[in-house]
Amino acid sequence: MTLKQLIYFLAVADTGRFVQAAADVRIAQPTLSRQVQALEDDLGETLFTRGRDHVTLTSAGETLLPLARRIVADVETARLEIAELANLRRGRLRLGATPSLCVSVVADVLAVFHDSYPGVSLQISEGGSQDLVADLEDGQLDLALVIHQPDRPTPGPAGSGAPRGRIGATGTGSALGLTPVLREELVAISATAGSTPLDEVLGDHAGIAEIARHPLVLNRPGYELREAVLSACAAAGVTPRIAVEGGEMDAVLRMVERGLGVAIVPSLVLAGRTGLHTTRLDGTGWTHRTIVLAHRTDVAPTRAAEAFRETLLAVLARTSRTGGLPPGVRFIHPSS
The missing domain is CATH 1.10.10.10 (Winged helix-like DNA-binding domain superfamily/Winged helix DNA-binding domain)
Structure with missing residues (x-):
């Protein structure tokens, strides 16, 4: 039949x-x-x-x-x-993004995407780059906006002792597809003058050794930013004084505003934070980082994932042309 x-x-x-x-x-x-x-x-x-x-x-x-x-x-x-x-009248998009991106460009891109494809359900996972890459490898995400540091290995879960490889490759040896989208600057932040108990207020520029003399507020393990700060301290031969650790990005910003210490954060997260003083970092390499859109190459991307990639690039290109990106952030997609 x-x-x-x-x-x-x-x-x-x-x-x-x-x-x-x-x-x-x-x-x-x-x-x-x-x-x-x-x-x-x-x-x-x-x-x-x-x-x-x-x-x-x-x-x-x-x-x-x-x-x-x-x-x-x-x-x-x-x-x-x-x-x-x-035709994307229905579907699902599972997107992972770091906290600094979730509180900045991701919401704007998702608003445009939702207007274009209202029938596609959106599932957002917020976390550090290492955690998001692991979820992408495991098939729990369609796409992930993560930090790409090709020279820094991505460790496995805390205490496991097992490496997960680099962000450019999956644990099974098949490479992730990476689309560079933004280049951002890392800056040190402290509470504004008059509201901080620090012995010395940070100036407009400072090296990692000077910053490490102040108590630090750090993200929880799993955040690429935490590893970058600790690696920079180790390279400079200084031992940081950690005041608070374990917070998400919003918590770190609030703790710095209350004067608990200084922190190193992406410039993307500082829009509208008038209670913070920004200090540019002296140094090379680690003071800037690249944001990439990652996807697995061993499976075909969904139509929703392809549409989100197109929307992301279009929104960032338009925002860059109109001067809407925060200071220290630039759009770097090769086609731009």
Whole structure:
């Protein structure tokens, strides 16, 4: 039994004539007759009583009729739903992003994406780059906006002792696809003068050794930023004094505003934070970092993922042209 045979059976049942049914489904009448005969042979029952110029359903045909209608209708529904999915009237996007991006550009991009594709459900995971790469590798995300540091390995879970490889490669050895989108500057922040208990207020520029003399507020393990700060301190031969550790980005900013210490953060997160003093960092390499859109290359991207990538690049390009990116941030996609 095939779908075409059921369609031809319904055409004959609806018209009562083989010639008219063949014209309706746009095939030759002998072909339609052979297909209906093949269906009868497969079922072992005669479906029509043939008259000179008209046919009627047998009891077997009457039994098959509602079943055939439902099968054909279900197939049409499936086709329509898949077409809606392909045209992004429905679907799902699972996006991971670092906290600094979630509180800045991601919300703007998602607003544009949702306006264009309101039927696509959005699932957002916020976390450090290392955690997001692990989720991407495990198939829990479609895309991830992460920090790309090709010279710094991505360690495994705390205490596991197992490396996860680099952000450019998955644990199974198949590379992730990386699309560079932004280059951002890291800055030191402290509470504004008059509201900080620090012995010495940071100036406009400072090196990591000077910053490490102050108590530090650090993100929890799993954040690439935390590893960058600790690595810079180690390279400078200084031991940081950690005042508070373990917070998400919003918590770190608030703790610095309350004078608990200084922190090193991406310049992206400082929009509207008037209670913070910004200090540019002296040094090379670690003071700037690249944000990439990562995806697995061992599976085909979904239509929703492809549409989000296009929307992200378009929004960032427009924001860059109009001067809307924060100081210290620039759009770097190769096509720009």
